[in-house]
Amino acid sequence: MTFKLAAIAGALAAGVSSVAMADTALPFPGEVTGNIGVYSDYVLRGNTNYLENDGATIQGGIDYAHPSGFYLGYWGSTLDYSLTDDGARDAFENDFNIGYNGSITEDLGFTVGGTYYYYYESDVDADVFEVLLGLNYKDFSLTTQTITDDVVWGNAGDTYILGSYSYALPKDFTLNAAVGLYYYKDSGDYEADLNTTETFNFRHATLGLSHPLGTTGADWSLDYVIGGKTRSDEDLKNKVVLGLSYAF
Secondary structure (H helix, E strand, O other): OHHHHHHHHHHHHHHHHOHHHHHOOOOOOOEEEEEEEEEOOOOHHHOOOOOOOOOOEEEEEEEEEOOOOEEEEEEEEEOOOOEOOOOOOOOEEEEEEEEEEEEOOOOEEEEEEEEEEEEEOEOOOOOEEEEEEEEEEOOEEEEEEEEOOOEOOEOOOOEEEEEEEEEEOHHHOEEEEEEEEEEOOOOOOOHHHHOOOOOEEEEEEEEEEEEEOOOOOEEEEEEEEEEOEOOOOOEOOOEEEEEEEEEO
């Protein structure tokens, strides 16, 4: 616990000190932004029954956006379980993102891209590339994310569908709402363990609030996750997630 608290404090300090990077002009066109945060739980796509962590988790990322719409990014998260045969070390999730954001009209845009998931350290078949397609209209967005190969956590073709909405409230509060659905394939190299019984399920609904933390530059968030169903028709629990994040 002492190590974890020290790591959290160090991560937040690094995020605050990195604000200078955002204010420095780049030697090439585009913008680099980043974020770091601490959350009470890592709920992966509404799966509240099988959390990615047993305690607080540290998450953060850095993104580059070119004026043309091309983007690159990295996001990472601590995990509280092992993917090695000896079970001696917790894994770390690494997400490498690439894609293009375009405009159809002034208010309507689209995204085409993908993410490569890499877990360190891991002795199991968990790494995979996922295709991202999205549409956004003002404060609404709709995305689909489809994995391209069989892994221990999904079959090729599994597609997560997410609709989200953000709305600015008085007193600098922001309302965040999302609904997640899942389309499942029922065949693959690891189907015996995945035990897919459903083709399509409501996965979760999330309702949350966020607000700046005084004048620190950080934001706090509170999300209530309403659980849906897993691929084997198991009921998911409801869950409250607290967060503290800093963007630079």
